[in-house]
Amino acid sequence: MKRNVSLIFLLYATLFIALVSMNGEILALAIPLALYLLSGLYFAPQEINLQIERELSAERITPKQEVVVNIKITNLGSSLEELFLEDQISPALKIIKGETSFLCTLKKGESVLWRYTLKGPRGSFLFKGIKATASDHFNIAQKEKFIETEGQLFIIPPFTRIKNIKIRPHQTRAYAGNIPAGIGGPGVEFYGLREYQPGDSPRWVNWRASARHPQALYSNEYEQERVADVGIILDGRESVNMGESGNSLYEHSVIATAALSDAFIASGNRVGLLLYGQTLRWTFPGYGHIQRERIMQSLARAEIGNSFVFSDLMRIPAQLFPINSQLVLISPL
Template identity: 50%
Template sequence: MSRSLLLVLLIYGLVLAGLITLRGELLVLALPLLLYLGASLVYRPSAVHLSVDRRLDASRVIEGQPVRVTLSITNLGAPLENLQIGEVIPSGLRVIEGETRVVGALGADEGVELAYTVAGPRGLYGFSDVRVSAGDTFDLQTEQIVERSGGRVFVLPQVEKLSRAMIRPRRTRIFAGLVPARRGGPGVEFFGVREYQSGDSRRWINQRVSARFSGEIYVNEFEQERAVDIGLILDARHSANVLGGDHSLFEKSVQATATLADAFLTGGNRVGLFIYGGSVSWTYPGYGKVQRERILQALARARIQQSPVFEGLDLLPARLFPIRSQLVMVSPLRVDDACDLIRLRARGYRVLLVAPDPVDAEVRLLEGRKGVEVAARIARLERAHLNRRLAQAGVRVLEWRTEVPFQVGVGGVLAQLPLWERGPGR
């Protein structure tokens, strides 16, 4: 019950009781309450006219970094004797320090400032509302207003720096990069020997081969290094990511995708991102820092999705990616996904699977329970079989035990090509 209603009921009760019992004392007793109510009517605030301005010291931060928010409220109307202002913090963000509620009296053209620091997990957070309550001195009549002042902050996933990420798709682009292109030309790695042509540097002459053939000179040829098309696919399916007890590997997958995107873009490649699981989330391929930002922002918004349609990987729109390009899938993978990956490989894509290890993560969750060891052994065997099947089909599988950092767990393996992918003819 509101205070004003309680007061009105008391006054009415006293007046009615006084009139019914014909006792003036009861009417007299109602007078101070009536005066109190009257004063609140007299001193109630006129039209509230405020200007609200919200400033954020950063529009993008890495997970764990704080953001300083400053909210300035200026009274553009008549003085307000009783003003209560409450900032609406977007769900997910937590206030580390500072003030989000202010109470006070605000004169005409006077302003008040709220400053606070927030931090939160990966995501896109939009600030919008500020709740304002302006009332009379006795707070019997209040006017509730929601002022709007925009502002948003991207909390991007953490990116680890990889020294090198070696891939070798069959198709390369014409621009220089770091991926061996199976073509002779300027480069670092030895590619072959050819006859000397006018303009070749004398330092390239292969003395041994030239000595075998009198009258002819042979020079070394190097393998060109070029940029490539890379399609990153992040698996956001609920069924693939969520373990027992609502624990999820998705955050690890997002982190791995961000790290890989950063490494590939640093190598001068053209990278696109597709988040698979429900609604279509496709970041068109691009180069450089702007693309890195686009991908990180898409990853910041990425959420686990549950859709019966996208339970399997069979609806993965492979045509989005240039034929014979490199696909990098980040997924804990389900056993029945193998066929779809093998099908991608059969269509000519180079497929690299980075799999946060679900068995290892689940064992850590269930540690100490009866039968976990045996179950883990069976699950690991099943997993090893799945990986072997994929490897036999030409899919490169990198399992990541998520308890160690990505750079430590996968970075080292990723820095060199597997034996079967090395060599100019592969």
């Protein structure tokens, strides 16, 4: 824009000097400049009318994985001699291949594909849109437009899967799992003896105990195994996660939280997550793959911070968790 103003000022100055001095040679110098500006105005771009479609090769990755961003641009308006596109992405994301900017000529109804590859640290990243700048070949006239696009990338914490985490909550739920419930019934571990009841499997009959009591039969009783409510609390307070050298332990806590959440959910338990730091972020308890995904997305967004309200652990709102839940606190304390 400044360049165009300078050229117009130069043209007017040349014409003014030529008219004042009545010098045809100076007037002749102004003609190429005038033609240059007029050609730029003649070929100036019309309104930008683009359809942009974005597709990610994956919407959920870990920090070491890469994702390919594919963008299709279709021109629904008039021809654009020079179109410069800039994708507005987070500076935390690192470009591995390709560029986040793209220069092309796009005729009416024509489409073009644009691709680049990136990766990044743990986090949740929104692709808000693309800035489009159209101009003529002389770069005299320009038009800009920001076009919103859909796209979100979750980079979840990497973790190693663990098995057989033994917990003993005060109360279990009614569904079968692998936590000893302290109640007799179907199970694996021996729990006690009781009198034989119709419907008992012959394999449950304890013949040795029955032989000592000829008037009755006795069956083995096993300890039932059930699922439980598990509440995980991640301590995100900056005051306890930052070391003297400025190094943070928070990423290790996030990875541990991801591993424990995955293990508890894989065992059939109902799991909830509370991020305790600058603010409270609560993931309501749930089961299965969908709950695992909710927790992983919440951990992707987890940030360290300080708050006067949540400066100590005494303010943890334990009432958010179901009664008799097994609470697991993950903290560098």
